[in-house]
Amino acid sequence: MSQLRTVQVLGGGAGSSARVSSLAAGLVARGVQVTVCAPAGSGHAHGLPASGTRFVAVPRRSDPAAVAALRTACTGADIVHAHGLHAAVRAGIALSGRGTPLVVTWHTRAHAAGARGRLLRMLERKAARAAAVVLGTSWELVDRARRRGARDARLAPAAIPVSRVTGAPDDGKVRAELGAFGRPLLVSVAQRDHDALLDAVRGWRALDPAPLLAVVGETHRTGALGRRIATEGLPVVLAGGPDDIGDLLAAADIAVLSGRGDGGPLLAHEALRLGIPLVAARVDGLPELVGDAAELVPHGDAEALSEAVVRLLADPGRRQRLAEAGRAQAAGWPTEDDTIAHVLSVYDELATPAAAG
Structure with a gap:
């Protein structure tokens, strides 16, 4: 069985970075090759390289140079997994014409009114329609993804690492x-x-x-x-x-x-x-x-x-x-093992026969 190769794309938010750090470490422990693309600094701040992943600094922008850098980083990936709305839009553009399955996780919902709200809804549609599967951390996000045109939207409650208290604080x-x-x-x-x-x-x-x-x-x-x-x-x-x-x-x-x-x-x-x-x-x-x-x-x-x-x-x-x-x-919340197993089951569904073995 060949090693599954994934690229995790982040937008740079603190919460999603912590969750992806946990996910990346769990995937590596299960034999998956993981590359994390995020703005410079965010990977080091959350210990991503130390978990056994490859870290690639990619700006949180959608200009041609940033998209080209992300496209290069995704070369050879079996699955690309974007975390957050802006990361999903950039990943969708970078993967255009490639046929690489894109998984998108929406951890939170962005809010805006007026012209910015209309732009936000357009970005949500682009992200939802580019994804093979959208994972929402709440039913509200799952329903929102479906309204925006997602082909497949599922509930995937995200675990937070338990060990964020460093020792026994005074x-x-x-x-x-x-x-x-x-x-x-x-x-x-x-x-x-x-x-x-x-x-x-x-x-x-x-x-x-x-x-x-x-x-x-x-x-x-x-x-x-x-x-x-x-x-x-x-x-x-x-x-x-x-x-x-x-x-x-x-x-x-x-x-x-x-x-x-x-x-x-x-x-x-x-x-x-x-x-x-x-x-x-x-x-x-x-x-x-x-x-x-x-x-x-x-x-x-x-x-x-x-x-x-x-x-x-x-x-x-x-x-x-x-x-x-x-x-x-x-x-009663899902454990990190539960979350990693769920994500792997989605990857197995989408991976090409060659990658999945």
Whole structure:
């Protein structure tokens, strides 16, 4: 049997990079040859080369030079697997005329209105129709792919690596370093629509002691966040990158998610697994993911978000019940082995007879 050759194409988002790092390592362990194409830096940030994969830096652009680089990297592949909308569009263009099967995973849904919304829908149609199979991490994404013309769209809940807490963190040390000693610590992630989160901070900063919010940041989003935090004097700190989520959450009292974005599901997964009470906006597939194990509020409602956090801080019993419910909910999620086995079954369906043996 010849070795199956796959190319994984990323757009550079933190959550999808973490998931693909796990998938790539699992595929390599099962004898699959894996090349990962992603913007420079993202592969190294998530340990992709160390997992036994070949890493190729490809810009997150659709200009001829970037597409040509991706097309070259995909030469000889039996399966190309794109993660995210923009990666899928670029992979579809790069594979045009080749006949190489394209698998697309939609991890999250992008949102936009007006002209940008129309462009987004056009890109979704291009991605869905270019794919032999679209895998959605929630039924909402599966239905969306079908509406956009996908020939084959399936549910494929994605596992998040369990080992994101590095050893046994010293909670007191983490809190002291952040300036949260003797006060509640809340943890969130930088997302595109962060205004509701910072508006909510104004609702709970009157508490005594005032909670400190630590936001796990990404460089392309933290600029606007930092400016508003400084201007309004908000009790918020920007703390580390995606690899720090587990350690920060392990020291936190509450996890908070106000918006949409790639990092949201990652933080929700981690919070429930660690038994950290979660307050989150009711968006996309999040209610499906967390069930009754989180406090859900309307998206964009800063007052509801703030009030939910204040109520939880005043109710240790409710926090304990959410912690227990979160661990129970997480116990029913697919494991990394489940996810890798499912993806391999899709590859086996699509691989040419020569590649599959």
